[in-house]
Amino acid sequence: MTADDTSTPDWEQSLDEEVGLDPGAEHLLDVRDLHVEFPTDYGVVNAVNGLSYTLDRGETLAILGESGSGKSVSALAVMGIIDKPGRIPKGEVYLQGVDLLQLPERQLRDIRGERIAMIFQDALTALNPVYSVGWQIAEMYRKHRGTDKKEAFAKAAELMDRVRIPSAKRRIDEYPHQFSGGMRQRVMIAMALALDPDVLIADEPTTALDVTVQAQVMRLLSDLQDETGMGMILITHDLGVVAEVCDNVNVMYAGRVMERAKIHDLYAEPAHPYTLGLMRSIPRADQKGRPLDPIRGQPPNLAAIPSGCEFHPRCNFAEDKCTVEEPPLYRVDEHRRSACHFWEEVLRVGQRQDH
Amino acid sequence: MGKYAARRMLQLIPVFFGATLLIFAMVYLIPGDPVRALFGERQVSQETLDAIRDRYNLNDPFLVQYGKYMGVIPDGEEGLSGVFQGDFGEDFRGRAVWDIMKQRFPVTIRLTVVAIIVQSVIGITAGVLAGIRRNSFMDNLVLVSTTAIVAIPLFVMEFGAQLGFGLELGWFPIAGLRQGWFSYVLPSIMLAIISLAYVARLTRTSIVENIRADYVRTAKAKGMSSQRVVGRHVLRNSLIPVVTFIGVDFGALLGGAIVTETIFNLPGVGRAVFEAVNQREGAVVVGIITVLVIIFLLANLLVDLFYGVLDPRIRYE
Numbered sequence: 001m002t003a004d005d006t007s008t009p010d011w012e013q014s015l016d017e018e019v020g021l022d023p024g025a026e027h028l029l030d031v032r033d034l035h036v037e038f039p040t041d042y043g044v045v046n047a048v049n050g051l052s053y054t055l056d057r058g059e060t061l062a063i064l065g066e067s068g069s070g071k072s073v074s075a076l077a078v079m080g081i082i083d084k085p086g087r088i089p090k091g092e093v094y095l096q097g098v099d100l101l102q103l104p105e106r107q108l109r110d111i112r113g114e115r116i117a118m119i120f121q122d123a124l125t126a127l128n129p130v131y132s133v134g135w136q137i138a139e140m141y142r143k144h145r146g147t148d149k150k151e152a153f154a155k156a157a158e159l160m161d162r163v164r165i166p167s168a169k170r171r172i173d174e175y176p177h178q179f180s181g182g183m184r185q186r187v188m189i190a191m192a193l194a195l196d197p198d199v200l201i202a203d204e205p206t207t208a209l210d211v212t213v214q215a216q217v218m219r220l221l222s223d224l225q226d227e228t229g230m231g232m233i234l235i236t237h238d239l240g241v242v243a244e245v246c247d248n249v250n251v252m253y254a255g256r257v258m259e260r261a262k263i264h265d266l267y268a269e270p271a272h273p274y275t276l277g278l279m280r281s282i283p284r285a286d287q288k289g290r291p292l293d294p295i296r297g298q299p300p301n302l303a304a305i306p307s308g309c310e311f312h313p314r315c316n317f318a319e320d321k322c323t324v325e326e327p328p329l330y331r332v333d334e335h336r337r338s339a340c341h342f343w344e345e346v347l348r349v350g351q352r353q354d355h
Numbered sequence: 356m357g358k359y360a361a362r363r364m365l366q367l368i369p370v371f372f373g374a375t376l377l378i379f380a381m382v383y384l385i386p387g388d389p390v391r392a393l394f395g396e397r398q399v400s401q402e403t404l405d406a407i408r409d410r411y412n413l414n415d416p417f418l419v420q421y422g423k424y425m426g427v428i429p430d431g432e433e434g435l436s437g438v439f440q441g442d443f444g445e446d447f448r449g450r451a452v453w454d455i456m457k458q459r460f461p462v463t464i465r466l467t468v469v470a471i472i473v474q475s476v477i478g479i480t481a482g483v484l485a486g487i488r489r490n491s492f493m494d495n496l497v498l499v500s501t502t503a504i505v506a507i508p509l510f511v512m513e514f515g516a517q518l519g520f521g522l523e524l525g526w527f528p529i530a531g532l533r534q535g536w537f538s539y540v541l542p543s544i545m546l547a548i549i550s551l552a553y554v555a556r557l558t559r560t561s562i563v564e565n566i567r568a569d570y571v572r573t574a575k576a577k578g579m580s581s582q583r584v585v586g587r588h589v590l591r592n593s594l595i596p597v598v599t600f601i602g603v604d605f606g607a608l609l610g611g612a613i614v615t616e617t618i619f620n621l622p623g624v625g626r627a628v629f630e631a632v633n634q635r636e637g638a639v640v641v642g643i644i645t646v647l648v649i650i651f652l653l654a655n656l657l658v659d660l661f662y663g664v665l666d667p668r669i670r671y672e
Contacts, residue, residue, distance in 0.1 A: 129667070188573075
């Protein structure tokens, strides 16, 4: 748990060997062509349609998108906890070179919490209301590592201290409903970080919090990341949060990546009409009085995704080609990809208008 | 919590008075003359009838009768002797009601306790198995069998079980108490069977509701096994309404054991009350029902306190 603890502990080594994880793999996490679908009475809902990304140690990757863009579902798929009848018909999720989708449930269970951890949007419902917060954190040590109860609770108290919950020792026996929203989210974070995971997926960790608390929680997350060097995936629809803490951004729409860029490039000059639309729909203090320019139309029905480019019915740049040919992720520069046939044009418009 | 429990205990006092008064009034209002009925077709002198009526205070006005019964109004040369003095009176044959209760209550309580255990264990297990896989074979089996159980009248099922498992197969004693605890098994299962169906359905619904909860997703993300997710995380939350039902049902079973007691020929309070009402034995009816009311209230108090243990969001100040 401490930063100076450099030797690899036994349980990690045994998990590495058992599963075949290779710490020297090219990427920490490598998601390739991930598909998730849900059969329903109205047809198959394609929540994720060929999502690919990589995450390296110490990197913060944002997955940005509206609700229904598949960002949360893709995270659950990476964790391997998609609820039935949801299924993953295609795709690979490599953690340090091992495809998690091919592992048996038992090994996957050991990896969850130990190597990949996740925190959720609303900590009040995401924590079990009938167990004390200490119990819920201690459960990580007791079930994954067989730590005895007393020691596990002591470690839980240390963790609560580490996520800056005041008088942690006293509050360890309290229940989730006795904590404020921000403190509850810290409990979630403590629980996720208990076993020092390599990857942390944060699914809208600050959406349920008020603005001042949001900033505190984001700062805590990025401090903890600096300490541990873990890779972090931040799922959000909040462009402000993204700008503050992220290195790279994946912009998702209808279950696919529309644009991938370094955070600065994305804000300076979007290379996809959807991103451009998002930027234009943010209210700005220096353009007071000017009407907002939201993206017209509605996000698509995932059971009937438009042909060609998913975004074409709402796109100002769309031409005939867009209705038939799905754009691949075009290479814009070394770090940048855009799934738009006309990305060059979009880039020019973005620069000219200084949106 | 202690304060809350004490306040609830104090509430028992008015309920105790209200219940006894109400039952006393109802017995008083039953038409016909119990003393006359005692002798059936035989001729009895008016003096004898008057003497008996006098002995049981039947000539007094209603409230005086009640007062003497409770032991707040002196009863002739006996002085204050009533419920407050620990004297529940006697029936027309001269047996102390307290002795009748001492004899009958253990039978009904054993029957009910075994029934509660049966309905909790089997009902919750069936509900969990049905709830964790919605629309599975198990779910449909539980759905169909519980519907059937609730639809068939209890006495039909009891006669069926008695004939089938008792007489034909010989697995259980047919009636009576000659085989100790074992004699209670079949009657208890039958007494529990309808509640068992409700417990199973209630548990199933509650599990189905909770298994989709956010905290279940969290527990999975923590790497917990599915047994642990269901057994520790889901079940504890799902049992809250079930415990409430079982607690309230404890009282209902105590009072409702009469059919089962009659069919399996068990000398419990249900039958005692039934016989006493027929013979207009007021003292027996009031005594037994009052004790039943108190047991029911205590059971509910226990459930409410246990509720707070199960769900920390409900804590009594």
